[in-house]
Amino acid sequence: MRGNVPEAWLNGMFRGVSLVLATACIGLSGCSSSPQQPSLGIDESTVSQGTPALLAQIRQSLDGGEFRNAALQLQLLQERQLTPQQQISMNLLATRLHLAVNETDAAAERLDALSELMPYASVQQESDISLLRASWYEAMAQYLAAARERDFLSAALEGDVKAQNHEQIWQDLMNIGELELLEWAEKSPDTQFGEWLQLAAISRNPGLTLDEHLQAVTEWQKQHPLHPAAITLPGGLALLSDLAANRPSSVGLLLPLSGPLEKTGKAIRDGFMAAYYESLNKGYDTPQVTLYDSQLYRDTSLAYVQAMMDGTQWLVGPISKPHVQALQDKDSLPLPTLALNYGDRSETGTTPANLYQFGLAAEDEAVQIAEKAWADGLRRALVLAPEGNWGERIYAAFEERWLQLGGEIGEHRFYPNRQDYNPEIKALLNVDDSQSRYKLMRRLLQQPTEFEPRRREDVDWVFMVALPQQARQIKPTLAFNFAGDLPVYATSHVYSGEADSRKDRDLNGVRFCDVPWLLEPSELHTSVENAVPGGQGKYARLYAMGVDAFRLLGRIRQLEVFPSSQMFGSTGALMLDSERRIHRRTECTVFRSGKPRRLAAD
Incomplete structure (x- = not known):
């Protein structure tokens, strides 16, 4: 054959x-x-x-x-x-x-x-x-079908292959949203696969604290004691009890509570403390928290001295990139530290062993958009990104992952910050070339000819990096230049975080991925929204980051011991790489009637 x-x-x-x-x-x-x-x-x-x-x-x-x-x-x-x-x-x-x-x-x-x-x-x-x-x-990216195939096969496997298959079922299910898992579990009652889905839905719930997660998993095990996942808990779930028993009892929060970054620091602080009080009010063990204003320390080392004098076991912060870079360049740190930003990638790959870095990196979103578009069957992209270091970093992360997947980039353009984006978009779509060919033909024929401008036909989607005000102009301009049929994907920056159907109706059809905090409102989100005068507004994602910073303290060991494990938090699915940098995968959505609407994972 x-x-x-x-x-x-x-x-x-x-x-x-x-x-x-x-x-x-x-x-x-x-x-x-x-x-x-x-x-x-x-x-x-x-x-x-x-x-x-x-x-x-x-x-x-x-x-x-x-x-x-x-x-x-x-x-x-x-x-x-x-x-x-x-x-x-x-x-x-x-x-x-x-x-x-x-x-x-x-x-x-x-x-x-x-x-x-x-x-x-x-x-x-x-x-x-x-x-x-x-x-x-x-x-x-058909993860449900993959997990079902592996579950059906599992009984026939042995040894290392069986163990690897067991873990891969879990990893596949972790790529499916909580609501989808619950929906499919209802369609598969009283089956081994349906019970897999139930356990996965528990772990995919971003609203569960460490204690609630442990309690839910323990109850599931009691209900299904003979299930393969009950006998061998996947994805580091077996560590939950140990994590709960050994979380830090004293935490220092090092944030800018005055100065130019005051609002940023206070939003993260309020999210952190909201998660703290939620845990405290539910009767779970919570650490003592001490606040430090980073603006009061000319050198971060002085903040460490004060924190150690106060008996602090962990330090959360700082958020300034130069401060994080300074920590990363040190040989060692006196306390385990969860920095709330990222330093530059180390050329040697070595950083202090107890430094962990967590932030809302736009590069993670660019990688996820590449993977989402590829899974949707798209293969050749056009890219629009703003001029400057920020836009170039996002484009570089996208380009690396997109080409790695096997995709192609028809063309990319960095646009300046101005009111009229038509020149860049016409050039990107080759509409100018179409009009130039028409003028040449008319001159050669020396007589009037019928003409309908056209865009290039060698691409099947657009990746757009833009803030809301820019995106609201770029999307209609794409349609004006005959690209209204091209799917448009964007980073979360396209959404202000506040639903406004009047302003965002021009973004209808744009797909983007954003933090669960905004797309799946929880009781904690509602309580924070009500407690903040005027609501969270454009700082909403920072409140979510504060919530996850609190919850990560009890989970970092799980992410480190099991590199494939994830924590499902308010900012997305969090994973730790070999340099102890935390990466995110967020929830995907699309603008319909000017508002974000959740996209099914499968």
């Missing part, structure tokens, strides 16, 4: 594969008997070895990440007469290769071929096919 090999390997880099096959002597009639030099990593021993040995060689190449060799070896294999089981093995290896190089369409074709060969598959091959199908679902 023959199928398509990865185009990325056979086009361009491997345009000479047919020549290689002719000169490498693979046993076809008419092959020259004169010795040939090995080409492109395929030596004579590989060409002459038997099919089982060649299958083993391909598997070894894939295991070692040698995708170039694996592609060529697969091409050799496809020229042979194969038994049905060998065809299955070949297609399994080809599917692995396609998924490794992000060729999901080609992988789907291989999986279709494997479906036809299922009557000939061994028990092990059936399991391998199901695992690859689950991986394909994950590559397509």
Whole structure:
């Protein structure tokens, strides 16, 4: 049986594969008997070895990440007469290769071929096919289907493969929103998969404190004692009891409570203290909190001295990037510290072992938008971002992730801060070129001709980085320039945080991802909104950041011990990387009738 090999390997880099096959002597009639030099990593021993040995060689190449060799070896294999089981093995290896190089369409074709060969598959091959199908679902961001496939297969697995599959079910479910999990759980009552969904919904609830999360998981275990996830709690859930027992009892909050950043500091402080009082009023253990005004310390080291004299166990803050950078450049810190901003990436990758960094990084949103657009089937983007360092940083993060996924960028433009964005948008859409061609044709023909301006047709979506006032002008200008049919995705900066259907009706159809604090109002959000004169306004996301800073103190160890684990908070799903920087994934939404409306995760 023959199928398509990865185009990325056979086009361009491997345009000479047919020549290689002719000169490498693979046993076809008419092959020259004169010795040939090995080409492109395929030596004579590989060409002459038997099919089982060649299958083993391909598997070894894939295991070692040698995708170039694996592609060529697969091409050799496809020229042979194969038994049905060998065809299955070949297609399994080809599917692995396609998924490794992000060729999901080609992988789907291989999986279709494997479906036809299922009557000939061994028990092990059936399991391998199901695992690859689950991986394909994950590559397509179809996490519910992936988790269901893995759950169905789990009873047939053993050892490390079973344990890895167990954890991957959890990771898949953690990519689905709480409400979707609950909806699907209702459709799967009294089933093992439905119980998985219930447990996942508990962990995806951003309103639960550490104690409430522990209580809910313990109750779920009592109700389903024989469930695989009750026997082996996934994603670091087994740590919850230990985390609750060993959280800090004394915390220092180092924020600018005066000076130019006073409003920012006080918003974070009020969010932090709102979470503190919520926990206290529910009867849970809460740390003693001491406030320090960072404006009163010319050197952050002096704040540490004061905090240690006060018996502080953890320091939360500062928020100034220069202050955070100064902490990051130190060899060590006297106290575990949760900084509320990010320093520059360390060239050496080394930072103080007890420094953790958490903020509302726009780069995280750019990465998420790239992944969301890719999952939605979009492949070629136009990008509009503001001039300056901020816009360039967001674009760089987007570009890296988008190209990594396999997407293309038709063009990008950095626009100046002005009232009229039409010149940049016309140029971005090549409308100017259309009009220039018309003028040239009219001059050549020397007579009137019919003309309808057109935009470029080689792109399928727009990534827009803009503040609300800018976005309200850019979106209609895109439509004016014949791009009203192109989906527009944006970072959360497109939304002011306050619903205003009159001002935001021009943003209808714009997709963006934002903090759950704004999109899924909770009791805590309501109490803060009512307590703040005039409401939270444009500082709402900072209140959410304060809430999560409080809750992170009890969870950081879980995120560190289990790198794939997440804390679902008011600012999004929080994860810790190897440099102890916390990254966020937020909730996706779309403007309809001038207001954000939640998008289903699946």
